[in-house]
Amino acid sequence: MGGEVFLNKNDIYVNICSFSLAPVISFVFFFNGTTIALALFCFFKECHFKVPTILTTPSLPFSKFSVLRRNINLPFCLPTCPLEAGMALLFAGGCVFFPLCFTVLRWGLQNHASLQMEKQEAVLVASKLVSSVQAIMASTAGYIVSTSCKHIIDDQHWLSSAYTQFAVPYFIYDIYAMFLCHWHKHQVKGHGGDDGVARAPGSTWAIARGYLHKEFLMVLHHAAMVLVCFPLSVVWRQGKGDFFLGCMLMAEVSTPFVCLGKILIQYKQQHTLLHKVNGALMLLSFLCCRVLLFPYLYWAYGRHAGLPLLAVPLAIPAHVNLGAALLLAPQLYWFFLICRGACRLFWPRSRPPPACQAQD
CATH class of the missing domain: 1.10.287 (Helix Hairpins)
Incomplete structure (x- = not known):
């Protein structure tokens, strides 16, 4: 559970008052708290779509579906576009949303008057904030799905498939974000000496190997989410077990605490x-x-x-x-x-x- 800090700055980070760490922590808590509202806004703001005809078939009676609608007390939201187009739009939205959040947050942390973080610091904090955004959105969606599905096998909720398709690009992005954090730590630390000299430009492959060695389990986990769990949840389930998928999404509840812990360790605030x-x-x-x-x-x-x-x-x-x-x-x-x-x-x-x- 140890962490690494940027060299030649211990005199700044040891004292929380000498560096503006308090605004950073406040910003983390504020950002994580308001993300719940952001998640609900993204999913439910002005969602007025037609109910597909498939919902009126005997395989899924509309009377059962109306119960799900009343449980969330919000306008029902389903795309009227074909399934393939809807999946493509959700996937494209995720491909844009998560990298854009990271870029905007990194820029803000570097240029905000009260923060003025260096690039390597901004990369670390921005990546953890984006992870917290995804975690709160996923756990919120999971709570809505799991509490709306009274029959744990047959009941369906549109969020179960919609958020899954939207969140798949996050795991691809996060592999790159973790590598970027590892890259900047490596550039600051150099060869591990105290002089802070960066590695030679031709050692990119060595950095990549070190990253895969250090984060192998996490990279494997993310790859399995994209290559195995996503196809299974979309194709193999055939609309069954939305309750279980919602509960699995709620596993992300712990992620904001993990991210905040890594930020505090980075700034040597374990005490x-x-x-x-x-x-x-x-x-x-x-x-x-x-x-x-x-x-x-x-x-x-x-x-x-x-x-x-x-x-x-x-x-x-x-x-x-x-x-x-x-x-x-x-x-x-x-x-x-x-x-x-x-x-x-x-x-x-x-x-x-x-x-x-x-x-x-």
């Missing part, structure tokens, strides 16, 4: 109360929304099918259990890292508790 409170919230949200999410989904299906929790894995197809295990495995690894960092944060090595001693 502050804010970092400790954020760490506790990150630990709790990650446990509830990412680790315990999978037992909850099994329990929800068991309640629907009239099965006890332990009988659910035997009652569903083997490939479903395999997919759940593959999704849960990296979450358990990251949760272990968070717990190890929490032990080091709340119980320093000078007086570690027995549990931390056993881990170390």
Whole structure:
């Protein structure tokens, strides 16, 4: 859970008052808070479309669909354009939205009068803010979908497919954003020496290899989201299980806390109360929304099918259990890292508790 700081600036970052870190933190909280309103605005502002004729067919009675409409108490929103065109528009919108947010935020952080961040700092903070934007939008969409679908198998909600198609470009963008952060850290640190000399221009491949070595699991996770999970959610589901997809989207609740923690570590604020409170919230949200999410989904299906929790894995197809295990495995690894960092944060090595001693 350690972090790296930019060289020759420790005298600025150690004291929160000497550098304008307080406006940065305030901006992070303000931006994350107002993003909920942004998400709702993007999805529901002046959404007046016609209900497709497919909704009146016996396969999905309109009476059932009207229940979903009343649950959210908002004008129903579905595109009247063909499915392929709608998917293309949503995908194109995501391709524009996330890089544009990153570019605007980076420019603002570099040029705002009270911030005046250097480029490498602005890249880090802007990338974490965009990740927080996506996380809040995803968790908001997931909450709406999961609470609107009363029948966990057959009920459908337009947000489940619409946001999935919109958010796929984020994972492609984030791979590049993480590489950009790694690149700037590398340029500042140089070869790891204290002189701060940057690497030779011809070492781009070495930087890329170092990035893939350091962030291999995250890059693999993002690639799987694009190449495996997206096709499965759009094609293989055939409109079934929007409730489960909504719950999976709510796993992003922990991401803003992770992003804020990385920003605080970057500015060497591990000793502050804010970092400790954020760490506790990150630990709790990650446990509830990412680790315990999978037992909850099994329990929800068991309640629907009239099965006890332990009988659910035997009652569903083997490939479903395999997919759940593959999704849960990296979450358990990251949760272990968070717990190890929490032990080091709340119980320093000078007086570690027995549990931390056993881990170390």
